[in-house]
Amino acid sequence: MTAISLERIRQIEARRDELAALMATGDLSGERFVQVSKEYAELEPVAEAAADVRRLRQEAESLASMTEDADAELRAMAEEELRANKAALEAADRKLALALLPRDAADERSAMLEVRAGTGGDEAALFAGDLFRMYQRYAETRGWRVELISSSESEVGGFKEVVASVTGQGVFARLKFESGVHRVQRVPVTESGGRIHTSAATVAVLPEAEEVDVQIDDKDLRIDVYRSSGPGGQSVNTTDSAVRIVHLPTGLTVIQQDEKSQHKNKAKALKVLRTRLYEMERERLQAERAGARKSMVGSGDRSERIRTYNFPQGRVTDHRINLTLHRLPEILAGDMDELLGALIAEDEAERLATLDAA
Numbered sequence: 001m002t003a004i005s006l007e008r009i010r011q012i013e014a015r016r017d018e019l020a021a022l023m024a025t026g027d028l029s030g031e032r033f034v035q036v037s038k039e040y041a042e043l044e045p046v047a048e049a050a051a052d053v054r055r056l057r058q059e060a061e062s063l064a065s066m067t068e069d070a071d072a073e074l075r076a077m078a079e080e081e082l083r084a085n086k087a088a089l090e091a092a093d094r095k096l097a098l099a100l101l102p103r104d105a106a107d108e109r110s111a112m113l114e115v116r117a118g119t120g121g122d123e124a125a126l127f128a129g130d131l132f133r134m135y136q137r138y139a140e141t142r143g144w145r146v147e148l149i150s151s152s153e154s155e156v157g158g159f160k161e162v163v164a165s166v167t168g169q170g171v172f173a174r175l176k177f178e179s180g181v182h183r184v185q186r187v188p189v190t191e192s193g194g195r196i197h198t199s200a201a202t203v204a205v206l207p208e209a210e211e212v213d214v215q216i217d218d219k220d221l222r223i224d225v226y227r228s229s230g231p232g233g234q235s236v237n238t239t240d241s242a243v244r245i246v247h248l249p250t251g252l253t254v255i256q257q258d259e260k261s262q263h264k265n266k267a268k269a270l271k272v273l274r275t276r277l278y279e280m281e282r283e284r285l286q287a288e289r290a291g292a293r294k295s296m297v298g299s300g301d302r303s304e305r306i307r308t309y310n311f312p313q314g315r316v317t318d319h320r321i322n323l324t325l326h327r328l329p330e331i332l333a334g335d336m337d338e339l340l341g342a343l344i345a346e347d348e349a350e351r352l353a354t355l356d357a358a
Contacts, residue, residue: 009046009047009096009100012046012047013047015039016043016044016047019036019039019043020040022036023036023037023040045099046099049092049099050096052092052095052096053089053092053096056085056089056092060082060086063078063081063085067079067082094352097352098348098352101348101351101352104173104176106172106176106207106282107176108169108170108172108173109171109172109207109208110165110167110168110171110172111172111175111205111206111208112149112163112164112165112205112206112207112208112272112275113132113135113146113163113166113175113203113204113205114161114162114163114203114204114206115128115131115159115162115201115203116159116160116161116162116201117158117159117201118181118201118202119199120184120197120198120199120200121199122154122155122188123184123188123199124199124201125156125157125158125160126154126156126157126158126188126189127182127184127199127201128159128160128161128162129157129159129162130158130184130332131182131201132162132164133332134331134332134333134334134336135164135166135175135334136164136334137333137334138336139166139168139171139334140334141334141337142168142174144166144171145166145167145168146164146165146166146167147165147167148162148163148258149163149165149256149258149268149272150163150255150256150257150258150268150272151163151258163272165271167208172207172208173344175205176207177306177343177344177347178203178205179203179204179205179306180202180203180304180306180307181200181202181304181305181306182200182201182202182203182306182308182309183198183200183305184199184200184201184309184310184311185197185198185308185309185310185311185312186309186311186312187311187312196312206275206278206279207275207278207279207282208271208275208278209274209277209278210274214274214278214281216247216270216273216277220247220248220249221245221246221248222245222246222248223243223244223245223266224243224244224245224246225241225242225243225262226242226244227240227241227242228241241259241260241261241265242256242257242265243255243256243257243265243266244256245266245269245270245273247273247277250277250280252276254269254272254273255269256268256269305319306319307319309332310328311328314326314327314328314329316328316331316339318339318342318343320346321342321343321346323339325338
């Protein structure tokens with residue numbers, strides 16, 4: 001470990017102890033206590049990992065001295081324990097290195113999930129529906145809440161477009177590598193000849209913004225209200241409840257008409273607009289700070305083909321990390337931990353390698 005890392009660990013441990021003492025006084029106001037406890041929770045994993053490394057290194061020194069003992073039985077036992085200690089120390093060192101990596105400030109946030117049918121017509125819309133249900137089921141396994149923001153269903157089922165808010169702890173950290181083009185290879189239900197077709201859907205996962213993140217000036221908005229309409233232009237609402245919001249400085253436009261209440265539609269539209277503005281700012285800052293570093297798991301660009309779902313072979317292949325899993329039904333049913341875990345591990349390895357090379 002470098003001298004810089006050791007100094008940083010000492011600073012983190014000192015700050016952690018300072019915050020612990022502050023919380024123990026009981027003199028903090030409610031808001032201040034939340035701020036302090038949040039900072040403490042961010043520092044504690046680093047301090048714990050550092051303590052584990054120190055403990056294991058001290059054990060290794062003791063065991064190493066025991067291997068020089070004249071008693072053969074004691075020496076053999078110490079050598080065996082030293083091998084176990086070495087494996088544990090390697091794991092602890094890695095855990096500490098990961099804890100010291102710069103974190104994406106958005107990782108713990110909820111996320112806006114957008115799935116859109118791409119090339120492939122009706123089959124693409126059906127596949128978009130499959131993907132959205134996959135994420136819904138995965139969210140259930142994590143205890144997250146999925147709230148539909150807007151949707152446009154196709155005539156044969158599935159979605160031309162669906163936008164939802166996924167609320168819970170660490171949503172963005174788990175789903176952020178899902179942005180991109182998802183490709184499906186299967187025989188469509190409408191195909192009588194049994195030919196395999198290829199179609200696609202795009203996924204975008206954006207960290208949700210809070211009001212404190214993005215200040216939107218009313219004068220920068222043009223808000224239009226009109227009557228919602230369903231398929232074929234038929235009226236589905238007798239009041240002007242649909243809302244269109246245009247953010248004049250950027251030209252971003254959000255339309256919301258799923259709710260019967262104009263106020264609810266406006267609130268949802270502002271939520272989507274705030275999230276998209278926040279993402280624009282994140283992308284600008286990332287480009288400035290890191291030259292838009294592209295990791296092994298990709299840039300999150302929704303035009304990048306990231307994964308193929310092959311139904312005849314029952315496999316899912318993630319092209320960014322050359323991972324193939326023959327568990328397509330289980331993955332579509334929401335069992336995504338193995339897939340997402342591999343992507344997160346690859347990103348961590350890439351960032352550790354970048355850190356070591358620096």
